[in-house]
Amino acid sequence: MAVLITGGYGQLGSWLAHQFASQDKEVIALDTIDKDLDYLKQIKSKITFVQADVLNFSKLVEIFIQYKDKIEGVIHTVAMTADPSFYGNPYYGLDLNLRGTINMLELARLFKIKKLLYVSSGAVYGEAKDKPGELTHSLHPADLYGASKAASELIGQQYENHFGLDFRIVRPYFFFGPGRLPSEQTQLFKSLLGPLESLPNLKLEKGADQRLGFTYIEDIAWGTYLLYQAENPKYKTVNICSEEPVSFLEMVRLAQKYSDKPTSVKIGPGKLFPRGETLDISIAKKELGFHPRYSVEEGIKEYARWVRENRKS
Template sequence: MNVLVTGSSGLVGSAVMELLHREGHHVVGFDQRKSPITDHLTVETGDLCDFPRLASIIQKYNIGAIVHSGGISHPHAGEASPYETVRTNILGTTTIFEAARLFHINKVVYLSSGAVYGNHSAGVTTVETKVHPENTYAVSKLTGEYLGEVYNRNYGMNVISLRLAFVYGPNRFMPDPIKSLLERAVNGLDIDDAKGADQQLEFIYVKDAALGVYKALQAEKCSSSIFNIGTGVNTKMNEVAAVIKNLYPNISIKIGPGDLGYDFIGAFDCSEAEKQLGFKANYRLEDGIAEYAKYLEENKKSKS
């Protein structure tokens, strides 16, 4: 199948491109910028809101399915530029759904976010947990889900929305507390951060996030169209620091109390993704961080 992957130069999009390519699909990336990571694959540049450009690419490559991973992808970035977030994430997503509808592309996997849940005290977060988006980014992601439901209901499409947990791993450009600690550790630098130890997040390794997307793309008929994709484990930053300290025992890591401004969301219940999509995360946090550290080490060597 010929699959268009938007946001193909980004963290998740590039991993999805790689996985689909390895599995024998013909992938075409679409992003506003080129990236050396996807140099060996076909990538077209353009803006998500540019319908004529998207239409010509869909026709040129006879696209049969779309993974929509492009957009503004961080709650803090969303707050810095709310207008641009709404334009890119809501108008851009509508442009993708509309292009899919008009070119009879039934299957679209839309990357939503756990941010739609906002802060809540529930122990476990299921897709039934009341959504409570608390910033522009979260509102934009939830709007994309609602639009997906409308396209499913009114136009018979098969849009699947995935509420991703916090994704970490090679090629992450957006702010990320794991990346922030690990990059310093890999370079042998001591860490003394004023705050952040109490921030808890559900981290998912980028290869597992890509696997979730792949499984959703492959799924034939599901009884739901919205899924949590995570590990079901919440981790505090002081526990992340302990994992990194274990890998780099010679550096000192101190992190003061407090959070980093991310929502506190109860651990994801991913049982429906397991039952309906056959998705289960493979990487424990220790394994993902070790693989990410290895990548950063190798990258450091190749740069020097």
């Protein structure tokens, strides 16, 4: 049996594919584009690529018919994130985040797939002043992106209530790492980590006064894997991230430190996002045995190595 990962060659999806395939688990990577990612080469035999858009329901039905006897569960990672592009075309962003999720829930119902893990976001908490926890803080998104994630969570939970789907939610927070170069990232990470790729003219209008729980991508994949694999978990909604918030300015300093040709970054005063600094991961630690394996500096150092090996000449 296999786990189907939407966005299977995306930044998080590819590391989830790596995590499962490394444990000798078959993976069906559903994505719009096939990619030759270096960290998947040794385990490529365990990964089956299928090309589809999560908004193309008829194509998805064809795929699920083809693999109906092989899919044991689904991990849904596809989403448009809280980037200026989201607010430049909110209709598409909401359509992708909401209808894409509904399509996967409905396919799970139609094909009697027992488990679906939804990759949500800490954005559902909005601008919480303390470390928001799954049991102590309700959904209180502060922007359209967070609202689309919160709505998807609620819809998924009702699919569980009505149809018996084992619906699980992971809430990651501001992850970075191999899979995309800084130049291919959202404006936030392009600006903060652009020095690793020696990108010029890097700037953010705001952010000099903000700290966030930036987390290395392998830690997010590891925590997500643990929640998916858990037998009858006590809690089905789990925060996964670093407990230690790091400032935007410190992220830039570390990117410059590990760049062979560092470039400058201009960041204006104030906060870029209406977000709390980081999340409470007590449940992940107690129930799943999750602990971040990388500090932010260790993660940036690993990412710098990958960027050097994969950047465009």
